[in-house]
Amino acid sequence: MRVTIFGTGYVGLVTGTCLADVGHDVICVDIDAAKVDGLNNGIVPIYEPGLEPMVKANHAAGRLRFTTDAASAVGHGDVVFIAVGTPPDEDGSADLQYVLAVARTIGQHLERPVVVVDKSTVPVGTADKVTAAIAAELTKRGVEIAFDVASNPEFLKEGDAVNDCMRPDRIVIGASSQVAIDRLKRLYAPFNRSHERIVVMDVRSAELTKYAANAMLATKISFMNEMANIAERVGADIEMVRQGIGSDPRIGWHFIYPGAGYGGSCFPKDVQALARTAHHNGYDARLLGAVEAVNESQKGHLFDLMLQHYGGSVAGKTVAVWGLAFKPNTDDMREASSRRLLAQLWEAGATVRAYDPEASHEAQRVFGEREDLVLCDSAHAALADADALVVLTEWKQFRSPDFARIRQAVADSVIFDGRNLYHPDEVEAAGIAYYGIGRGR
Ligand code: UGA
Numbered sequence: 001m002r003v004t005i006f007g008t009g010y011v012g013l014v015t016g017t018c019l020a021d022v023g024h025d026v027i028c029v030d031i032d033a034a035k036v037d038g039l040n041n042g043i044v045p046i047y048e049p050g051l052e053p054m055v056k057a058n059h060a061a062g063r064l065r066f067t068t069d070a071a072s073a074v075g076h077g078d079v080v081f082i083a084v085g086t087p088p089d090e091d092g093s094a095d096l097q098y099v100l101a102v103a104r105t106i107g108q109h110l111e112r113p114v115v116v117v118d119k120s121t122v123p124v125g126t127a128d129k130v131t132a133a134i135a136a137e138l139t140k141r142g143v144e145i146a147f148d149v150a151s152n153p154e155f156l157k158e159g160d161a162v163n164d165c166m167r168p169d170r171i172v173i174g175a176s177s178q179v180a181i182d183r184l185k186r187l188y189a190p191f192n193r194s195h196e197r198i199v200v201m202d203v204r205s206a207e208l209t210k211y212a213a214n215a216m217l218a219t220k221i222s223f224m225n226e227m228a229n230i231a232e233r234v235g236a237d238i239e240m241v242r243q244g245i246g247s248d249p250r251i252g253w254h255f256i257y258p259g260a261g262y263g264g265s266c267f268p269k270d271v272q273a274l275a276r277t278a279h280h281n282g283y284d285a286r287l288l289g290a291v292e293a294v295n296e297s298q299k300g301h302l303f304d305l306m307l308q309h310y311g312g313s314v315a316g317k318t319v320a321v322w323g324l325a326f327k328p329n330t331d332d333m334r335e336a337s338s339r340r341l342l343a344q345l346w347e348a349g350a351t352v353r354a355y356d357p358e359a360s361h362e363a364q365r366v367f368g369e370r371e372d373l374v375l376c377d378s379a380h381a382a383l384a385d386a387d388a389l390v391v392l393t394e395w396k397q398f399r400s401p402d403f404a405r406i407r408q409a410v411a412d413s414v415i416f417d418g419r420n421l422y423h424p425d426e427v428e429a430a431g432i433a434y435y436g437i438g439r440g441r
Pocket of ligand 1: 258260261
């Protein structure tokens, strides 16, 4: 099947590559000429395990092409995906300007019936706006061409996106016409072999499904962070509590890890956007507000623990930070807890020596050159001249460090463990003071 995808960000690039990999003929469009040039030369602009060789192989096979030429790309697809960004605007609502710009482009160049699919995370009701935008352009041109607009949200996790795309646990299709349903079922047939994964529903339910999934996951995290804060105060260990509840299948083992707060390009933005949607529709989403508020304060929690340890001031301290990305296996720092902590440390007069296996380049871009930041080439290098160690991202290589070496290198012999990677007893046995999340015992 011929597929056109607008937007070569995480979602568009991964989706396009996976669709090409199962044999579809895919054209990805982006307005960023440098990015398109790079992709045509095998340069993948994001770090995503497994993606680069797949892009190269499918590009070489001619099934995956990249272009800035929107007009011819619209003509290519039997299915045209909109996978451009929906950043939050000032009040937290999703900003639809890029989605609607693509819709207008489609309307300006459409020559034959097509199924347009919203892949970006968009508020309930967006498919109607996309429909209206395309229809308005067709009217301007004085032509009548049949088209459908469907919603097909993605559930990709950064760091595991290729796997999620190739082996989805569900494929949600929100559509109102049989043409659209049949075409999307055919498109996804290669991913639907072993058992039925396709869930067909109306467009608005599909749009809401995406937000409900992310809001539920964010709620689990904020809930556990709240339990951790209670554990700290009552002298309990949240890691024991976690193990005590996870085996109940109604609760489950996933997404019950307390930490330094959730980040990334999705949870913070989607929780806010869903709350705004609720508000616009006359409902006060109190739970979502609380989920966000807990997360906001959680991002400042490690700094509070540091102030507590240092008696109110970290001025003049040099702090080693392991991990800057919002989670492991990505170089993405959007809404990462590290941004908050580093800002707090600098504000308080501390210097940071940071190491992240993938995000150094991104950190350089985000923070620029500054005297109070040294980006290091290894975890060990970050410890040199440091007074304290903070662990912010649970990269595998941080899981079992040589505590004796840390004890030697870190002048004040203290670890602030924002992901509960270590056992307090083991760290303390090495002569290092330990602070984790929710470890009050
Ligand atoms: C999330 C969802 O997991 C995907 O299903 C969804 O498709 C995607 O958003 C999206 O909307 O595009 P992602 O943002 O890549 O994926 O990251 P997650 O793996 O969900 O992690 C989000 C944040 O939660 C990270 O900062 C992570 O450290 C934190 N987290 C996660 C916790 O603090 N505790 C946990 O138990 C789990």
